[in-house]
Amino acid sequence: MNLMYKSTRSEDGLVTASQAILQGLAADGGLFVPTELPKLSLSMEQLSKMTYQETAYEVMKRFLTDFTEEELKDCIRRAYDEKFDTEEIAPLVKADGAYYLELFHGATIAFKDMALSILPHLMTTAVKKNNSREEIVILTATSGDTGKAALAGFADVSGTKIIVFYPKHGVSPIQEKQMVTQRGDNTFVIGIEGNFDDAQTGVKRMFGSAELKERLLRKGFRFSSANSINIGRLVPQVVYYVYAYAKLLGEGELTAGELMNVVVPTGNFGNILAAYYAKHMGVPIGKLICASNENKVLYDFLSTGCYDRNREFILTNSPSMDILISSNLERLIYHIADDQASVTVELMERLKNEGRYTITEGMRAKLSDFRGGTANQKETGEAIARLYEKTGYVLDTHTAVASYVYEQYRRQTGDTTKTVIASTASPFKFARSVMEAVDAGSGALSDMELIDRLSETANVPVPEAVEELRTAPIRHDRVCETEAMQAEVERILGL
Ligand SMILES: *Cc1c(COP(=O)(O)O)cnc(C)c1O
Numbered sequence: 001m002n003l004m005y006k007s008t009r010s011e012d013g014l015v016t017a018s019q020a021i022l023q024g025l026a027a028d029g030g031l032f033v034p035t036e037l038p039k040l041s042l043s044m045e046q047l048s049k050m051t052y053q054e055t056a057y058e059v060m061k062r063f064l065t066d067f068t069e070e071e072l073k074d075c076i077r078r079a080y081d082e083k084f085d086t087e088e089i090a091p092l093v094k095a096d097g098a099y100y101l102e103l104f105h106g107a108t109i110a111f112k113d114m115a116l117s118i119l120p121h122l123m124t125t126a127v128k129k130n131n132s133r134e135e136i137v138i139l140t141a142t143s144g145d146t147g148k149a150a151l152a153g154f155a156d157v158s159g160t161k162i163i164v165f166y167p168k169h170g171v172s173p174i175q176e177k178q179m180v181t182q183r184g185d186n187t188f189v190i191g192i193e194g195n196f197d198d199a200q201t202g203v204k205r206m207f208g209s210a211e212l213k214e215r216l217l218r219k220g221f222r223f224s225s226a227n228s229i230n231i232g233r234l235v236p237q238v239v240y241y242v243y244a245y246a247k248l249l250g251e252g253e254l255t256a257g258e259l260m261n262v263v264v265p266t267g268n269f270g271n272i273l274a275a276y277y278a279k280h281m282g283v284p285i286g287k288l289i290c291a292s293n294e295n296k297v298l299y300d301f302l303s304t305g306c307y308d309r310n311r312e313f314i315l316t317n318s319p320s321m322d323i324l325i326s327s328n329l330e331r332l333i334y335h336i337a338d339d340q341a342s343v344t345v346e347l348m349e350r351l352k353n354e355g356r357y358t359i360t361e362g363m364r365a366k367l368s369d370f371r372g373g374t375a376n377q378k379e380t381g382e383a384i385a386r387l388y389e390k391t392g393y394v395l396d397t398h399t400a401v402a403s404y405v406y407e408q409y410r411r412q413t414g415d416t417t418k419t420v421i422a423s424t425a426s427p428f429k430f431a432r433s434v435m436e437a438v439d440a441g442s443g444a445l446s447d448m449e450l451i452d453r454l455s456e457t458a459n460v461p462v463p464e465a466v467e468e469l470r471t472a473p474i475r476h477d478r479v480c481e482t483e484a485m486q487a488e489v490e491r492i493l494g495l
Contacts, residue, residue, distance in 0.1 A: 002016065002065045002066060003017065003034050003035065003036070003038060003062070003063065003065045004016065004034070004035050005017060005019070005020040005032040005033065005034055005035070005231060006026075006032065006033060006035055006341075007026035007027075007028050007030030007031070007032060007033075007341065008026075008030040008031045008032075008033055008330050008331060008333075008334040008341060008344045009026065009028045009029060009030030009341050009344055009345045009348065010026070010028050010030060010341050010345075011341050011342075013026070013027075013028075014035070015032070016065075016066040017063060017064040017065060017066050017067065017231070018064070018066050018067065018122075018125070018126035018129045018130060019126070019130060020032035020231045020232075021064075021119075021122050021123055021126045021224075021230060021231060021232035022123065022126045022127065022130060022132065022136075022222075022224060023224070024207070024223070024224045024225030024227075024229065024230045025204075025207050025208075025225055025229055025230075029204075029208055029348075030330070030341070030344065030345075030348075031229050031231075031327070031328070031330050031331050031334075032231045033231075033331050033334055033335070033339075034063060034231075035339075037277060037280040037281065037335075038062035038063060038281060039062070039280075039281055039282050040058065040059070040062065040242070040281045040282045040283075041058070041062065042058055044245060044246055044249050044256065044282075044283070044284075045249070045256065047242060047243075047246040048246040048247065048249045048250035049250065050246065051087075052080055052088065052089035052090060052239075052240075052243055053076050053077065053080050053089075055239055055242055055243045055246060056076045056080065056118075056236065056239045056243075057069075057072060057073055057076055058242075059235075059238050059239045059242050059281070060072060060076070060235055060236065060238075060239065062281065063231075063235045063238070064122070064235060066129065067122075067125065067129075071125050071129075074121070074125075075118055075121035075122055075125060076118065078118075078121050079117040079118035079121055079236075080117065080118070083106055083107045083113075083117055084105045084106050084113075084117075085105050085463065085464070086105045088105075089105065089243075090102060090103055090105070090114070090240045090243060090244070091105070092244060092247055092248065092420070093393065093423075094253075095387060095391045095393040096387055096390055096391055096393075097419075098263075098403070098406060098419050098420070098421050099244070099248065099253070099418070099419065099420045099421065100393070100395075100399065100420075100421050100423040101240060101244045101420050101421065101422055101423055102423045103240060103422060103423060103424055104396075104423065104424065104425050104426040104429075106149070107149070107152045107153075107465060108145065108148045108149045108152050108178060108465055109425065109426035109428060109429050109463050109465045109466070110145040110148075110149060110320070110424060110425040110426070110429055111145075111271065111422065111423075111424040111425065112145045112146050112149035112150075113149045113152070113153075114236060114237060114239075114240060115228075115232075115233040115234070115236040115237050116146070116149040116150050116152070116153040116226060116233070117149075117152075117153055118232075118236050119150075119153060119226055119230065119232045119233060119236070120153045120154050120157045120160065122232045123136060123160070123224060123232065124136075124157060124158075124159060124160070126232075127159060132222070133220070134216075134217065134220055134221055134222040135159055135160065135161065135220055135221050135222075136159060136160045136161070136221075136222060136223075136224050137160075137161045137162075137163065137216070137221045137222065137223050137224070137489075137493065138150060138154055138160060138161065138162040138163065138223075138224055138225070138226045139163050139203050139206060139207065139223050139224075139225065139489065140162065140163070140164045140165070140203065140225065140226045140227055141164075141165050141166075141196065141199035141200040141202070141203040141227065142164055142165070142166045142171075142179075142196070142199070143166075143167070143170065143171065143196040143267065143319060143320050143321075143322060143323060144166065144170075144171035144172060144175035144319055144320050145175065145320050145425065145429075146226070146227065146228070147164040147165075147166050147175075147179050147189070148175065148178040148179050148182070150162060150164060150226040151164055151179060151182040151184070151187050151189065152182070153226070154184075154186070154187070154226070155182065155183060155184030155186065155187050156183075156184045156185065156186060157186070160186060161186045161187075161188070161221075161492075161493075162184075162186060162187050162188065162226070163188045163190070163488075163489060163492060164179065164187075164188065164189045164190070165190050165191075165192050165199045165202065165203060165485060166179060166189070166190075166191055166192070166196075166199065167191070167192060167194060167195045167196050167198070167199055168191030168192060168193060168479050169193075170195050170196060170315060170319060170322065171319055172319060172429070172430055172432070172433075173432075173447055174428075174429055174430070174431065174447060174466070174469070175319075175429065176191075177469050177472075178465070178469065179476070180474050180475065180476045180477065181469065181472035181473065181474055181475060181476075182475060182476065183475065187476075188476070188492050189475075189476035189478075190476070190478045190479070190480055190485075190488055191478070191479040191480075192479070192480055192481070192482050192485065193479065193480070193481050193482065194481075194482040195313055195322070196322060196323060197313065197323065197324055197325055198482045199482075199485075200227075200325065200327070201325075202482055202485040202486070203225075203227070203485070205486075206223070206485070206486055206489060207223055207225065209486075212486070215495050216493070216495070219493065219494070219495060221493055227268075227327070228268050228270030228271075228327065228328055229327050229328065233270065234270060234273065234274055234277070234328070234331075237270065237271060237274035238274045238275075238277045238278045238281065241262065241274060241275045241278035241279075241283060241285070241420075242278055242281065242283055244260075244420050245260055245278075245283045245284065245285070245420075248260065248418065248420075253418065254418055257284055258284065258418065259284050259285065259286035259417050259418075260283075260284060260285055260286065260417065260418050260419070260420055261285070261286045261287040261288075261289060261415070261417045261418070261419040261420070262275045262285060262287075262288055262289065262419070262420050262421075262422065263289040263291055263402045263403075263405060263406045263409075263419060263420070263421045263422065264288070264289070264290060264291065264402065264422045265291045265293075265318065265321060265398040265399060265401045265402040265422065265424055266290045266291060266292060266298055266321065266326070267295075267320060267321035267322070267323040267326065268323055268326050268327050268328050269290075269298065269326040269327070269328040269329040269332065270327075270328040271422055271424070272288055272290050273328045273329075273331055273332060275288055275422075276288055276332065276369075279369070285369075286369070286417050287369055287370070287371050287409075287415070287417070288369050288370050288371070289370075289371045289372075289373060289402075289405060289406065289409055290302060290370060290371065290372045290373070291372075291373050291374070291375065291401045291402040291404075291405035291406075292321065292372065292373070292374045292375075292401070292405075293314075293316045293318045293321045293322070293374065293375060293376070293377070293380065293401050294314045294316050294374070294376050294377065295313065295314055295316065295321065295322050295323060295324055296372075296374040297309055297311070297323075297324050297326065298326055298329070298372060299372040299373065299374045300372075301329075301372075302367065302370050302371070302372035303372055305358055305359050305361075305363075305364045306356060306357070306358045306359075307329070307351065307356060307357055307358075307359075308355065308356035309324040309325055309351070309355045309356065310355040310356060311324065316377050316380075317377050317380055317381070317397045317430070317433040318380060318397040318398045318400075318401050318430075320398055320424070320425070321398060321401065325351075330344060330348060333347055333359065333363075335366075336359070336363045336366040336367060337359075337363055343363075347359070371409060373404075373405030373406075373408055373409055374401075374405065375400070375401045375404035375405055375408075379404050380397050380400045380401050380404060380433075380437075381400075381433070381436060381437035382404070382437070383395065383400040383401070383403045383404035383407070384397070384400045384403075384427075384434055384437035384438060385437045385438055386407075387400075387403060388437075388438045388457075392458075392459070393458075394427045394434060394438065394454070394457065394458035394460070395423070395427060395434075396423075396424070396425040396426060396427040396429060396430050396434060397425075397430045397433045397434060398424045398425050398430075399421065399422075399423040399424055399425065400437075402421045402422065402423075402424075403421060406419060406421055426463060427454060427458060428451060428454060428455075428462065428463055428466045429466075431447065431450045431451050431454050432447070432450055434454060435450050435453060435454055435457070438457060439453065439457060448469075448470060451466055
């Protein structure tokens with residue numbers, strides 16, 4: 001049976017999985033969702049004996065039903081290979097009673113590699129399947145990590161170009177260096193004088209412009225998105241929650257059917273939505289704990305039912321979660337409104353016009369598995385120091401937000417359910433903030449000296465992705481105003 005996809009904002013217009021991946025965003029501005037959430041076809045016991053790649057196939061084939069077995073296995077083989085520095089792909093590390101699911105062993109040492117290493121292959125396969133002739137132009141707004149992971153994934157993939165916009169003053173120095181040194185003749189990186197939401201809004205506007213689309217087509221291009229709004233980003237993320245449960249079961253840390261909680265440091269709501277999908281597939285997940293930094297729009301939403309972006313935007317030491325419009329939340333809204341597009345349309349209109357919306361009590365009742373928590377910057381640092389002093393294990397700032405929220409949750413509720421914490425970045429990616437927390441004397445060191453000090457402190461070798469930054473030449477140096485984003489795209493594509 002073919003699982004079809006539709007927009008969160010309309011009742012008609014069914015498309016296949018490969019078409020949804022190609023289009024990225026639906027024509028009406030909605031996000032593609034499956035018409036029903038599929039179930040796993042194997043038991044957790046069977047899955048517990050599988051490799052990451054085998055698990056990926058079992059999970060993804062349930063969502064991407066128009067891909068053949070050969071096509072999907074080929075995409076998986078190309079994605080989850082030696083680009084990852086461990087065969088396990090996503091290892092679990094037990095520290096102080098929780099299981100840290102390390103999602104940062106790919107090319108750019110952050111969790112977005114988990115999906116962005118496979119997305120280019122899903123896309124180029126989707127192009128072939130749909131007899132499309134246009135060149136794909138990936139247009140991406142990034143708060144730091146997506147950009148580099150997308151660039152690394154798409155660099156020199158034939159039939160594609162990738163253009164990345166990032167907030168010039170809103171990413172870490174290492175993140176910026178990673179992006180501006182990107183190789184590949186089809187890669188373009190531009191800083192904007194604005195924050196991530198400005199970048200995201202600018203990109204969304206270009207995606208929504210029928211006039212621009214028409215001009216692109218005439219030149220033989222079509223836009224697609226590598227942002228987490230693309231269903232081809234979301235589906236690969238479901239895999240590691242299934243894998244984590246299966247591994248813990250296989251190792252006897254969980255017994256069959258025992259519940260597992262997950263804590264996810266959240267910004268755009270993609271990663272935690274993937275955990276929600278995993279739960280619907282049949283993984284015995286208990287609570288879905290959403291961890292926010294000071295931009296706690298999701299925490300407030302979960303505690304009041306009101307989503308309100310009318311607030312100050314705060315730059316924090318977990319910059320990849322500095323987000324006030326959590327795009328993927330639209331999918332959850334759609335699901336808890338019993339798949340009624342009219343409800344999503346109304347709420348998203350409110351969000352656009354007034355910057356806020358409130359869901360009904362009935363919808364709120366469907367969020368009972370979710371919990372929210374927050375950590376401010378000081379608490380984030382404390383969480384890093386606490387775990388380091390207790391166990392020697394060093395967290396990055398994003399994971400530390402989740403770690404803090406988990407401790408708080410455990411204290412407040414007494415819930416001792418086994419818990420997996422999504423570990424979304426290597427501490428080497430945010431070395432300065434991390435070292436500030438564990439080694440007060442390191443403040444005067446240069447970025448690269450800090451990396452070496454962190455390596456000694458954590459007793460972990462410097463990842464290759466960071467090592468190569470020492471000598472990589474800068475290849476991208478353009479900066480533009482938010483209003484000039486489209487002009488930059490037109491220049492690059494020669495429109
Ligand atoms: C993107 C990112 C997040 C937030 O993930 P979402 O899917 O946007 O909620 C958290 N941590 C890191 C390191 C990230 O790069």
